[in-house]
Amino acid sequence: MKKRPLGLVAIVLYKSFTALLLMATSIALLLTLKNYESLEVFSENYVLESKSIIIDWLLDKVLNLNPRTLAFSGIGAGVYAIVTTIEAVGLWYEKRWAHVLVLVLVGISIPPEIYELIRGFSGIKILILVLNLAVFAYLFRSFPKHSR
Numbered sequence: 001m002k003k004r005p006l007g008l009v010a011i012v013l014y015k016s017f018t019a020l021l022l023m024a025t026s027i028a029l030l031l032t033l034k035n036y037e038s039l040e041v042f043s044e045n046y047v048l049e050s051k052s053i054i055i056d057w058l059l060d061k062v063l064n065l066n067p068r069t070l071a072f073s074g075i076g077a078g079v080y081a082i083v084t085t086i087e088a089v090g091l092w093y094e095k096r097w098a099h100v101l102v103l104v105l106v107g108i109s110i111p112p113e114i115y116e117l118i119r120g121f122s123g124i125k126i127l128i129l130v131l132n133l134a135v136f137a138y139l140f141r142s143f144p145k146h147s148r
């Protein structure tokens with residue numbers, strides 16, 4: 001088995017984790033859409049205890065989205081999960097097209113991430129920006145010189 005650079009392995013793991021989160025989000029949103037009416041009834045009849053603040057918050061957020069938005073978001077997250085999986089697999093096999101794809105997608109995501117940070121700081125926003133800057137810098141520095 002070929003030994004891969006540690007930075008590349010870290011990026012593949014990061015992309016794989018991101019793809020799993022996106023797929024779980026997609027499935028959750030599409031299941032929510034399918035059971036939207038049941039959730040409304042549940043929300044109206046469920047007596048929330050103090051330890052269920054997260055459930056109350058999630059139900060409030062989800063039920064304030066219209067079904068079209070849920071469908072669009074679920075499908076979008078699913079498509080992005082597939083693209084992210086393709087990125088991870090391509091990087092694992094050290095394909096030039098995967099480097100280009102990741103550089104472009106990460107590169108275009110950085111300005112909106114900076115904008116979001118300007119609008120308000122949060123630990124997760126900073127973490128994602130730092131991770132994406134690191135991914136971009138690493139892949140830019142280690143860009144394959146020959147075609148694969």
